Amino acid sequence: MEKLKDALDFSDFSKAERIGLVIFSVFLFAFPWIGAGSFTTTVMIQFLLFSLFGMGWNTIGGYGGQVELGKAQYVGIGSYTVALMMVWWKVPFWVSMPIGILIAVGYSFIIGYPLFRLKGHYFAIATICTSLVLKDIFDNWNLVGAAKGIELPIHDHPDFLYMQFKSDTYYYYFIMALFYIALFYMNWFRKSKLGYQLRMIKDDEDAAESLGIDIRWCKIKAYSIASAFVAVGGGFMAVYNLYIDPASTMELSLSIKIALMAMLGGAASLWGPIIGAAFLVPLDRFLGSWLGGQKGLTGIDFMIYAALIMIVSAYQPRGIWGIIEQFRKRGH
Amino acid sequence: MKIRNAAVLSLVLFLSLLIASPAAFSAEKEIKIGVLYPLSGALATIGRDLQRAAELTADIINDKAPGVDIPMAQWGGIPSLGGAKIKLIFKDHRGEPDRGADLAKSLILDDKVVGLMGAYNSAVTKTVSAVAERYGIPMINDSSTSPDLTERGFKWFWRTTPHDNYFNRDLFELLKGLTEGKVKGVKAVPKKDLQNLAYACENTEWGSSVAKSIEGYAKEYGFTITKGLLYNANAPDLTSEAKALVAAKPAAMLFAAYLSDSLLMIRTLKGMKAQTKFFWGQDAGFEMADFAKTLGADINGVLTRTVFIDKITRVKKVAGQVNALYKKKYGDDLTGATARSVVGVQAWAYVLNKAASTDPKAIQKACNEINIPANDLVMPWAGVKFDAKGQNVLGRGLIGQYQKTADGKVSLEIVYPFDLATANFIYPFPGWK
Numbered sequence: 001m002e003k004l005k006d007a008l009d010f011s012d013f014s015k016a017e018r019i020g021l022v023i024f025s026v027f028l029f030a031f032p033w034i035g036a037g038s039f040t041t042t043v044m045i046q047f048l049l050f051s052l053f054g055m056g057w058n059t060i061g062g063y064g065g066q067v068e069l070g071k072a073q074y075v076g077i078g079s080y081t082v083a084l085m086m087v088w089w090k091v092p093f094w095v096s097m098p099i100g101i102l103i104a105v106g107y108s109f110i111i112g113y114p115l116f117r118l119k120g121h122y123f124a125i126a127t128i129c130t131s132l133v134l135k136d137i138f139d140n141w142n143l144v145g146a147a148k149g150i151e152l153p154i155h156d157h158p159d160f161l162y163m164q165f166k167s168d169t170y171y172y173y174f175i176m177a178l179f180y181i182a183l184f185y186m187n188w189f190r191k192s193k194l195g196y197q198l199r200m201i202k203d204d205e206d207a208a209e210s211l212g213i214d215i216r217w218c219k220i221k222a223y224s225i226a227s228a229f230v231a232v233g234g235g236f237m238a239v240y241n242l243y244i245d246p247a248s249t250m251e252l253s254l255s256i257k258i259a260l261m262a263m264l265g266g267a268a269s270l271w272g273p274i275i276g277a278a279f280l281v282p283l284d285r286f287l288g289s290w291l292g293g294q295k296g297l298t299g300i301d302f303m304i305y306a307a308l309i310m311i312v313s314a315y316q317p318r319g320i321w322g323i324i325e326q327f328r329k330r331g332h
Numbered sequence: 333m334k335i336r337n338a339a340v341l342s343l344v345l346f347l348s349l350l351i352a353s354p355a356a357f358s359a360e361k362e363i364k365i366g367v368l369y370p371l372s373g374a375l376a377t378i379g380r381d382l383q384r385a386a387e388l389t390a391d392i393i394n395d396k397a398p399g400v401d402i403p404m405a406q407w408g409g410i411p412s413l414g415g416a417k418i419k420l421i422f423k424d425h426r427g428e429p430d431r432g433a434d435l436a437k438s439l440i441l442d443d444k445v446v447g448l449m450g451a452y453n454s455a456v457t458k459t460v461s462a463v464a465e466r467y468g469i470p471m472i473n474d475s476s477t478s479p480d481l482t483e484r485g486f487k488w489f490w491r492t493t494p495h496d497n498y499f500n501r502d503l504f505e506l507l508k509g510l511t512e513g514k515v516k517g518v519k520a521v522p523k524k525d526l527q528n529l530a531y532a533c534e535n536t537e538w539g540s541s542v543a544k545s546i547e548g549y550a551k552e553y554g555f556t557i558t559k560g561l562l563y564n565a566n567a568p569d570l571t572s573e574a575k576a577l578v579a580a581k582p583a584a585m586l587f588a589a590y591l592s593d594s595l596l597m598i599r600t601l602k603g604m605k606a607q608t609k610f611f612w613g614q615d616a617g618f619e620m621a622d623f624a625k626t627l628g629a630d631i632n633g634v635l636t637r638t639v640f641i642d643k644i645t646r647v648k649k650v651a652g653q654v655n656a657l658y659k660k661k662y663g664d665d666l667t668g669a670t671a672r673s674v675v676g677v678q679a680w681a682y683v684l685n686k687a688a689s690t691d692p693k694a695i696q697k698a699c700n701e702i703n704i705p706a707n708d709l710v711m712p713w714a715g716v717k718f719d720a721k722g723q724n725v726l727g728r729g730l731i732g733q734y735q736k737t738a739d740g741k742v743s744l745e746i747v748y749p750f751d752l753a754t755a756n757f758i759y760p761f762p763g764w765k
Binding site for chain 1 (some may be wrong): 430514
């Protein structure tokens with residue numbers, strides 16, 4: 001009960017932030033009714049999905065300060081568990097998704113235990129490697145469809161058991177619900193014992209250790225929480241796209257995208273990953289859709305995308321949230 | 333301050349993008365077809381070519397092309413729909429399946445397209461066709477060759493191009509033809525000389541399914557695979573793969589490679605002075621203009637499967653006429669990939685004309701009944717007619733051989749099917765001295 005209260009309590013934020021959250025929430029709830037078009041709806045779904053990924057990454061990457069670039073492997077585990085169980089045994093989504101989370105958490109312990117002997121860049125490189133190895137295994141493993149991937153059977157009617165709908169509005173509200181669960185969880189997490197321990201570890205590992213914090217165990221726990229978040233998103237991707245393959249669920253570029261959104265938005269802040277996703281996802285999708293098909297402008301959308309990322313990170317290494325805070329302080 | 337301005341400006345840009353998101357312009361007498369191709373990213377070059385070919389075909393139908401002897405070139409729009417023009421709306425999926433699916437939804441719901449075409453990458457075609465199937469919107473696929481695509485029992489998906497199983501069977505027909513003396517300019521080769529085969533295929537969906545199919549046909553045609561390997565097309569070095577191939581001493585080396593890896597593989601094999609009698613690539617890298625431009629005379633004797641070779645214009649009049657228009661406008665000849673786009677748009681036009689309606693059900697019926705005669709196609713096919721699975725059963729592939737010409741360049745000659753052969757087959761593969 002205490003935990004639930006903590007999760008729903010945003011009172012330590014400034015008034016402006018709380019008002020912002022309320023306006024944002026009203027917008028999210030009302031969005032499907034404002035008639036923005038189906039493409040904008042798909043962009044919103046991607047935004048919520050990447051916010052979810054980013055919030056997960058933020059536990060270990062933001063609060064824990066460990067640069068983690070292998071989150072895609074857990075997207076893969078989540079999506080493959082849902083897809084394979086559905087194709088092989090017709091297991092409903094609501095059963096297979098929790099199993100996917102369990103497998104992701106179990107796997108993250110196995111990976112995390114040896115990995116957290118490493119620090120800094122070595123840790124970052126190791127996370128990339130484990131993710132690439134898993135992708136290579138799936139690329140060549142015939143039982144799970146190898147590089148050809150897995151197609152989910154299309155169900156005719158709205159089907160809540162298998163999460164299949166014709167209209168994206170259902171998917172939108174579903175991913176929105178997941179988003180809020182994640183947001184409340186993160187709100188609790190940042191105030192939890194583990195949250196404080198992680199920030200201490202980030203600031204000074206030796207000092208943290210001298211105070212009796214089990215550094216490795218803390219990191220493993222945070223890493224597993226992050227993996228669970230990402231696996232949920234992966235499961236969603238499987239039922240939403242109805243097709244998954246190693247290239248779209250386990251690629252290094254996906255890992256980097258997840259970390260980039262959280263870092264660009266502002267790591268170690270509750271709003272950071274959400275702001276990062278709100279900035280990068282629409283930028284990527286709208287620019288791509290608008291300029292991608294234009295003649296004589298090949299690649300211009302990539303250039304604008306990259307330039308904006310560079311401008312933000314050069315101006316304020318703490319990301320967009322850092323810029324907002326800077327302006328706010330100047331205002332006082 | 334400047335940065336603040338930039339931030340405000342980009343914010344305004346976004347908001348305007350949001351507001352301006354695909355508004356449905358309903359101009360009269362226009363039939364919108366959504367076309368998804370990889371227009372940026374790794375496959376941008378090929379995607380742009382496909383886009384050009386599709387646009388050219390739409391122009392031929394809409395504006396009439398006097399010099400082209402295909403009925404649709406005299407239509408000036410779709411006759412049964414009161415001369416309505418075809419409008420192609422292009423979207424760039426970058427080779428990403430999820431992006432393709434999102435764009436397909438946007439085309440169907442925001443742009444209100446009558447049907448879809450694309451998407452080149454088989455993986456993207458999978459998600460796009462799943463969206464089309466959900467919404468009951470017809471999709472004609474012009475250029476994805478994964479055999480699985482027409483094995484899914486979809487009701488709204490048709491494919492004009494032959495798929496990889498056709499092409500791999502062609503390869504084994506050619507090998508068999510060699511042993512039977514059917515190949516132009518070559519006496520029958522004893523089968524034991526061609527018994528052992530080795531392949532190296534890239535390891536994504538396409539390459540791995542080619543590998544599987546090669547194994548299957550080898551068994552069926554009585555050949556032995558002595559070495560088979562899958563590799564990463566982005567690998568910076570293929571020395572160990574090339575060594576493994578050379579060590580197997582195969583009579584034939586078979587490949588499924590994209591462009592950069594095909595160049596690397598051939599250069600590596602050349603460096604090792606690899607010897608084999610038969611050197612074949614499954615389209616993609618082997619067929620692209622840059623392949624021949626980069627490797628020049630080094631590929632004398634190399635074979636590639638394709639569906640269109642510009643030499644076909646000698647034996648097929650309409651192919652020559654459309655090719656001339658394409659070359660005049662863009663400076664290149666049509667290739668196997670781009671000619672498939674021509675047929676894709678053409679199939680759409682014929683289907684719409686037959687349906688005489690833009691109602692999805694009417695189009696579905698027209699697709700199932702369509703029969704485009706061979707004479708109307710730029711392809712050397714027997715026509716376009718779909719089976720119950722949506723696969724065109726009248727398509728066939730070609731195998732071309734790069735041959736050194738007198739001026740030191742290479743040209744691609746047709747060697748299979750045997751009745752279309754334009755030059756004597758070079759056997760055995762000359763290799764590199």
